[in-house]
Amino acid sequence: MSGVGYEPSGEVADAAEVSELLRVAGLCCITRLVPPTGPREHGRVLGDTTEGALLVVAAKAGQACVKGAPGELLARCTDVEWDGRRGPLTGTARAAAVATSDERASQGLRVLAVARWALDGPRPAQEEAESALTLPHQ
Incomplete structure (x- = not known):
């Protein structure tokens, strides 16, 4: 290194x-x-x-990964990756993720979201690194 x-x-x-x-x-x-x-x-x-x-x-x-409150992180996501395929995070998919997060939080669970950002060059400023994120979906 x-x-x-x-x-x-x-x-x-x-x-x-x-x-x-x-x-x-x-x-x-x-x-x-x-x-x-x-x-x-x-x-x-x-x-x-x-x-x-x-x-x-x-x-x-x-590698560039971000974790945080689902509402905050989802607002910064533009794409979703499902079964190794990446595509736009549609309003329907975003609403489903928020609903799932809210449901689990209402059960008393602590909910975190994780997203990533692909680095194509030097590490960007924090604000840029935490925008246009991809939400991995398993």
């Missing part, structure tokens, strides 16, 4: 071999990476430093 510190610039050699591991590791983290705010600053971690390292290596390998 190239790069230094908690900045997700750099790359992972043979990233395809560890892609699934890094995806899962990124999904399990509650830590956040905070990008530098000035030219003399470095990226930092809010939370557990081990999770921060996992998030950095996942980002370097091209």
Whole structure:
């Protein structure tokens, strides 16, 4: 892996071999990476430093996952992936996801949504990385 510190610039050699591991590791983290705010600053971690390292290596390998409240995350999703096929997240599918989330929450369950964003280049700013997401559907 190239790069230094908690900045997700750099790359992972043979990233395809560890892609699934890094995806899962990124999904399990509650830590956040905070990008530098000035030219003399470095990226930092809010939370557990081990999770921060996992998030950095996942980002370097091209993984971008987001988790959060279903309503908030669904508002940021434009696509859905079902059985390995990606397509637009229609109003009907969005309403079904919200209804399922609301039903489970009414049963006293804590409900989180997970979505991902495909990285085609360097890690974008947080706002861009948390928009135009794909909702994986199993």
